[in-house]
Amino acid sequence: MKHLIMAFFLSTFFVGCKSASTPVAVASVATSAFSADSAFSYVASQVAFGPRIPGSKAHLDCSVYLKNTLAKFADSVIMQPFSARSWDGKTLQGVNIIASFNPSATGRILLCAHWDSRPYADNENNTSLHRSPIDGANDGASGVAVLLEVARVLSTSKGVDIVLFDLEDSGKPRFEVSQYGDEKSWCLGSQYWASHPHTNRISFGILLDMVGVAGARFMQEGTSLYYAADVLDKVWATAATMGYGQFFVYEKAGAIIDDHLFINQIAGIPTIDIISLDGSTRSGFFKHWHTLQDNISNIDKSSLKMVGDVVLEVVGK
Numbered sequence: 468m469k470h471l472i473m474a475f476f477l478s479t480f481f482v483g484c485k486s487a488s489t490p491v492a493v494a495s496v497a498t499s500a501f502s503a504d505s506a507f508s509y510v511a512s513q514v515a516f517g518p519r520i521p522g523s524k525a526h527l528d529c530s531v532y533l534k535n536t537l538a539k540f541a542d543s544v545i546m547q548p549f550s551a552r553s554w555d556g557k558t559l560q561g562v563n564i565i566a567s568f569n570p571s572a573t574g575r576i577l578l579c580a581h582w583d584s585r586p587y588a589d590n591e592n593n594t595s596l597h598r599s600p601i602d603g604a605n606d607g608a609s610g611v612a613v614l615l616e617v618a619r620v621l622s623t624s625k626g627v628d629i630v631l632f633d634l635e636d637s638g639k640p641r642f643e644v645s646q647y648g649d650e651k652s653w654c655l656g657s658q659y660w661a662s663h664p665h666t667n668r669i670s671f672g673i674l675l676d677m678v679g680v681a682g683a684r685f686m687q688e689g690t691s692l693y694y695a696a697d698v699l700d701k702v703w704a705t706a707a708t709m710g711y712g713q714f715f716v717y718e719k720a721g722a723i724i725d726d727h728l729f730i731n732q733i734a735g736i737p738t739i740d741i742i743s744l745d746g747s748t749r750s751g752f753f754k755h756w757h758t759l760q761d762n763i764s765n766i767d768k769s770s771l772k773m774v775g776d777v778v779l780e781v782v783g784k
Contacts, residue, residue: 501775502616502620503768503772503775504768505616506615506768506771507612507768509536509608509616510679510766512532513607514604516528516532517602518603519603520583520584520585520600521559521634530633533564534546536618537564537629539619540619540621541567541629542568542569542570544564544567546565547565549563549633549655549659551634551655551656553655554638554639554649555639559655561633561656562633562656563632563633565628565629565630565660566628566629567626567629568626568629569623569624569625571626572624574625574626575626575628576625576670576782577628577738579631579632579672579673579726579738580607580611580613580674581607581631581632583633583656584607585601585603585757585761586598586600586637587641587642587757589640589641589642589757590756597642598642599759601758601759601761602759602761603761604679604762605756605761605766606636606676606677606761609770610675610679612771613675617629617782621779623782625783632654635654635655635656635725637655638652638654653724654724657730658729661729661734661736662734669736670736671737672695672727672736672737672739673702673738674727674730674738674739674740674742675742676726676741677756678774679765679770680754680767680770681767681769683714683743683773683774685715685741685742685743685744686718686719687699687716687717688740688742689722690722690727690731691739693722694732694737697737698738701781702715702741702777703717709780711773714773723740741774741778
């Protein structure tokens with residue numbers, strides 16, 4: 468992910484305070500069938516292909532891996548190919564991967580993440596590295612890995628759709644200063660899916676992005692608050708009762724450009740973003756965001772499990 472905090476929120480990015488009604492975390496952390504080791508292996512498998520950028524062998528090979536993995540667990544898997552125009556006028560070929568559980572059920576839940584990786588290490592201090600593609604272990608692969616493990620252990624009578632979006636991270640790079648952050652140059656796969664959804668029976672959605680960093684801190688992000696406050700409250704309350712309240716904090720953050728923005732705006736599906744934010748960095752994201760250090764060595768198993776536990780609990784309710 469991501470892409471910047473929207474300009475009108477920049478001055479207030481971390482000014483929100485804890486809600487007076489914040490639930491108190493219980494002493495013990497909940498456990499579930501979700502395996503941190505399994506989730507970590509799913510991150511490693513994605514990263515092993517190399518940077519997953521459009522047109523590359525790594526991108527193609529990883530798409531096959533993701534499809535085959537989901538096919539082991541889901542009732543159906545659909546590949547949704549699409550073409551999109553990039554920030555520099557090139558035509559990119561992408562594919563969204565859609566796995567459905569209990570496809571006949573109504574009132575469905577959307578779980579999503581992006582599976583591509585950033586073509587540019589444009590947050591590197593060394594400008595000569597800016598056009599280098601990154602592994603995207605946290606930014607992309609971590610959210611996908613959690614959803615693959617969720618798919619492996621999912622047991623519910625509810626309808627669940629897991630959608631892995633492509634071309635989320637191909638937005639205009641920082642070295643193109645004139646238009647950096649143009650929101651429509653990002654999240655090309657979710658923009659396409661939101662205009663061409665595979666079903667119209669989804670009640671709400673949860674997006675996972677950059678969830679594998681050590682010391683993850685999930686604030687209540689602005690776009691999520693604006694479009695899906697009730698979903699956000701449900702997820703954060705669930706995390707608190709499971710013992711994860713110190714990580715899912717009741718603090719407000721600025722709105723960001725991520726896949727959930729277009730799901731809300733175009734498809735009208737109330738969708739939140741579970742994303743770790745860090746006010747101590749220049750970007751507001753994790754230390755190695757959009758750098759060559761976003762690799763497997765910086766993935767924390769406990770963060771993956773925490774998010775997976777919460778998602779499974781919410782889906783099961």
